[in-house]
Amino acid sequence: MEGKLVIFSAPSGAGKTTIVRHLLSKHPDKISFSISASTRTPREGEVNGRDYYFISKEEFLHRVAKKEFIEFEEVYSGTFYGTLRSEVERIWALGKHVIFDIDVEGGLHLKRKFGDRALAIFVQPPSLEVLVQRLRGRGTDSEEKLRERVAKAEKELVYADRFDVILKNDNLDVACTEAEQLMLTFLSTE
Ligand SMILES: Nc1nc2c(ncn2[C@@H]2O[C@H](COP(=O)(O)OP(=O)(O)O)[C@@H](O)[C@H]2O)c(=O)[nH]1
Numbered sequence: 001m002e003g004k005l006v007i008f009s010a011p012s013g014a015g016k017t018t019i020v021r022h023l024l025s026k027h028p029d030k031i032s033f034s035i036s037a038s039t040r041t042p043r044e045g046e047v048n049g050r051d052y053y054f055i056s057k058e059e060f061l062h063r064v065a066k067k068e069f070i071e072f073e074e075v076y077s078g079t080f081y082g083t084l085r086s087e088v089e090r091i092w093a094l095g096k097h098v099i100f101d102i103d104v105e106g107g108l109h110l111k112r113k114f115g116d117r118a119l120a121i122f123v124q125p126p127s128l129e130v131l132v133q134r135l136r137g138r139g140t141d142s143e144e145k146l147r148e149r150v151a152k153a154e155k156e157l158v159y160a161d162r163f164d165v166i167l168k169n170d171n172l173d174v175a176c177t178e179a180e181q182l183m184l185t186f187l188s189t190e
């Protein structure tokens with residue numbers, strides 16, 4: 001089987017992780033999550049090898065030098081995230097397609113690299129104000145981290161129209177249904 005890529009990108013807090021988790025729980029037979037490598041510290045409840053491969057900066061840079069990443073980025077100052085080639089190949093070898101929860105630059109990078117084999121979806125929050133509320137509500141970031149995420153979000157919203165599709169995440173149920181339809185249509189076409 002020729003594996004495909006379904007990419008969800010958005011500013012932090014737009015809801016991509018929530019949507020991706022929903023799709024994974026409904027279609028575990030079709031898709032599998034690309035577990036990124038990250039140098040950030042795990043959040044409460046996050047599991048190494050399930051949410052991320054949490055590795056040190058030293059190991060990350062060593063693996064960059066060995067060209068193990070399809071793409072990687074210093075997403076926030078001093079914190080690296082990247083997609084391992086071995087991860088994508090592992091999932092394709094299982095006969096599944098790969099689903100990504102990745103920032104905007106990383107999503108566009110993968111789209112450029114894989115072209116028609118990839119569907120790049122931009123998850124759009126109703127407004128920047130709602131995005132900030134969601135991030136606050138999630139309660140995972142300090143005020144300083146929150147400011148950093150919001151500043152990045154403002155820049156990222158501009159890139160929405162470079163994606164294949166813009167998916168509005170106002171009502172979560174509606175967004176999840178639309179995401180599912182988009183994904184299934186894409187996966188069923190040659
Ligand atoms: N470029 C790139 N970005 C990633 C990767 N994995 C995660 N990210 C992005 O890094 C950002 C920070 O992720 P995280 O710390 O989990 O917090 P989030 O913003 O709440 O999703 C998010 O925008 C993720 O989508 C990756 O492999 N490559």
Ligand SMILES: Nc1ncnc2c1ncn2[C@@H]1O[C@H](COP(=O)(O)OP(=O)(O)O)[C@@H](O)[C@H]1O
Pocket residue numbers: 010011012013014015016017018019134135137138169170171172173175
């Ligand atoms: N449509 C929505 N309406 C209200 N809250 C939402 C909606 N979508 C996501 N959320 C909440 O917003 C927060 C950020 O969502 P998350 O999926 O973590 O975003 P991201 O992965 O894009 O950073 C979470 O607390 C999530 O439960």
